[in-house]
Amino acid sequence: MDITLQQPAHARLITAQEREVPVPVTLRYLSTDPLAVHLDFPPEVCLDGEALSWTFARSLLQEGVRGPAGSGDVHIWPCGRARTVLEFHSPFGLALLQFDTAALRRFLLRTYAVVAAGEEDVADAVEQGLSSLFDGV
Helix, strand or coil, rough: CCEEEEEEEEEECCCCCCCCEEEEEEEECCCCCCCCCEEEEHHCCHHHCCCCCEEHHHHHHHHHHHCCCCEEEEEEEECCCCEEEEEEECCEEEEEEEEEEEHHCEEEEEEEHHHCCCCCCCCHHHHHHHHHCCCCC
16 A cells, blocks of 8 residues: 655745745655655745755655764754754755754654665665656656
């Protein structure tokens, strides 16, 4: 059975002027893609007016709520006891978002209730990833 978890979250975008701008985000997890988590941003907060989704490893989020983690496009680290920072790099720039750590931990617990750590079907995830990469080729 395919299960999709969605959890609304309130993020704060940290601007270059060190202001915090509230941003609605949806945390999403799919049992059919058990190694990944998704952060969905609504069109009204995106520069081009199109909805945007960032996808990265669930293990990266788990690691990042406890200590600095990540390389490449996504970096995550705790900011005090109550907040966690997610840093996203793209060809268009950098975004720093701050989340309540408790909300991220609740989301992670819910994902592990659906697919426990170590129980992910890696072969199926690889096949789906390759299929999406080479779709139509």
